[in-house]
Amino acid sequence: SQQGEEDPQALSIQEGENATMNCSYKTSINNLQWYRQNSGRGLVHLILIRSNEREKHSGRLRVTLDTSKKSSSLLITASRAADTASYFCATDTGNQFYFGTGTSLTVIP
Amino acid sequence: DSGVTQTPKHLITATGQRVTLRCSPRSGDLSVYWYQQSLDQGLQFLIQYYNGEERAKGNILERFSAQQFPDLHSELNLSSLELGDSALYFCASSVAPGQGSSYNSPLHFGNGTRLTVT
Numbered sequence: 001s002q003q004g005e006e007d008p009q010a011l012s013i014q015e016g017e018n019a020t021m022n023c024s025y026k027t028s029i030n031n032l033q034w035y036r037q038n039s040g041r042g043l044v045h046l047i048l049i050r051s052n053e054r055e056k057h058s059g060r061l062r063v064t065l066d067t068s069k070k071s072s073s074l075l076i077t078a079s080r081a082a083d084t085a086s087y088f089c090a091t092d093t094g095n096q097f098y099f100g101t102g103t104s105l106t107v108i109p
Numbered sequence: 110d111s112g113v114t115q116t117p118k119h120l121i122t123a124t125g126q127r128v129t130l131r132c133s134p135r136s137g138d139l140s141v142y143w144y145q146q147s148l149d150q151g152l153q154f155l156i157q158y159y160n161g162e163e164r165a166k167g168n169i170l171e172r173f174s175a176q177q178f179p180d181l182h183s184e185l186n187l188s189s190l191e192l193g194d195s196a197l198y199f200c201a202s203s204v205a206p207g208q209g210s211s212y213n214s215p216l217h218f219g220n221g222t223r224l225t226v227t
Binding site: 030031033035040041042043044045048050088090092096097098099100101102 | 111113142144151152154157165167197199201213214215216217218219220221223
């Protein structure tokens with residue numbers, strides 16, 4: 001399966017700390033995207049990184065992509081309670097668009 | 110607000126019944142995607158339409174069908190419902206045509222329809 005795998009499955013941190021979650025996938029991709037899902041709500045797009053990019057920033061988010069290792073990481077700096085959500089990576093292979101299994105992030109005030 | 114509208118928000122029905130879920134994509138988006146999210150299966154891709162035509166098919170059961178209409182709204186029909194069909198069903202839209210091309214554009218998700226089969 002192309003489906004990405006996020007690691008860890010769950011993460012609990014204190015407000016103000018940084019949160020890092022990882023995504024691994026199996027085949028070549030055109031781009032990789034990260035989404036956030038608040039409980040019971042629809043997914044919200046956070047950031048897209050193309051296969052020829054290695055790092056991208058958006059506000060407190062930093063995404064890296066290593067196509068040789070078929071992996072990506074999402075770093076959320078100076079976390080806030082409002083960052084509590086599930087985070088999914090999604091890979092675009094050109095033929096399919098696959099979501100990973102998600103990381104559940106809890107930020108403790 | 111993503112601009113994607115899904116109705117109804119909640120649906121409770123009995124086994125063996127048939128339901129229709131509706132999705133209106135974001136203005137300007139030609140692609141509509143359907144996903145099923147359950148606790149033990151994660152987010153599963155069902156099917157995608159682009160400008161009225163089916164573009165990609167995922168793990169969609171034969172009891173399920175979908176279509177996209179000329180006004181670009183889409184409907185997902187679920188029939189002969191089973192307890193295991195209870196899940197959140199999401200619709201998403203994007204500008205990109207999807208399969209066979211690089212997406213390079215985000216998906217915009219609705220807030221889903223929560224289906225409970227009793």
